[in-house]
Amino acid sequence: MISLPYGLSIDLSSLLAGIxxxxxxxxxxxxxxxxxxxxAVQLDQITRERTKWRNSIRKATEDIAQxxxxxxxxxxxxxxxxxRAKLVTSINPKDDKxxxxxxxHFDELFADSRCDIDLFTKRIGLxxxxxxxxxxxxxxxxxxxVFTRYSAKQRKWRKSTYREI
Numbered sequence: 001m002i003s004l005p006y007g008l009s010i011d012l013s014s015l016l017a018g019i020x021x022x023x024x025x026x027x028x029x030x031x032x033x034x035x036x037x038x039x040a041v042q043l044d045q046i047t048r049e050r051t052k053w054r055n056s057i058r059k060a061t062e063d064i065a066q067x068x069x070x071x072x073x074x075x076x077x078x079x080x081x082x083x084r085a086k087l088v089t090s091i092n093p094k095d096d097k098x099x100x101x102x103x104x105h106f107d108e109l110f111a112d113s114r115c116d117i118d119l120f121t122k123r124i125g126l127x128x129x130x131x132x133x134x135x136x137x138x139x140x141x142x143x144x145x146v147f148t149r150y151s152a153k154q155r156k157w158r159k160s161t162y163r164e165i
Contacts, residue, residue, distance in 0.1 A: 133157040
């Protein structure tokens with residue numbers, strides 16, 4: 001306790017506690033604001049890039065369907081090779097299951113093995129839907145994620161069999 005003129009006194013421990021609490025609150029607020037800004041930028045970038053990716057996959061699928069129908073009358077090997085390269089560089093090369101099936105299906109489409117273009121587009125549709133669910137999940141605020149993580153809808157798209165036909 002420090003005595004001041006005119007009968008005033010200062011409790012040094014209370015003063016230090018007040019300053020400490022204020023400093024901690026300021027640090028915590030600035031940390032949360034920084035984290036919020038970083039998360040907003042991250043979500044914006046990821047969402048924008050995934051939107052571009054989904055649009056390019058849609059366009060590639062349209063081109064593949066067109067080439068499939070054109071191939072019946074006049075084969076164009078160079079165009080098919082370009083489409084395959086575009087598809088290979090757009091899907092996950094480490095996915096030994098679903099993305100590999102898409103690529104195998106593409107090869108079968110143009111190898112005269114009586115493959116179905118509708119099944120191919122359905123596989124692409126499931127790929128896009130799965131990615132869309134992931135984007136929605138990543139954009140969900142954390143305080144809502146706590147309550148919805150194990151909901152039936154979340155469990156459905158998280159299953160390893162979600163993209164199986």
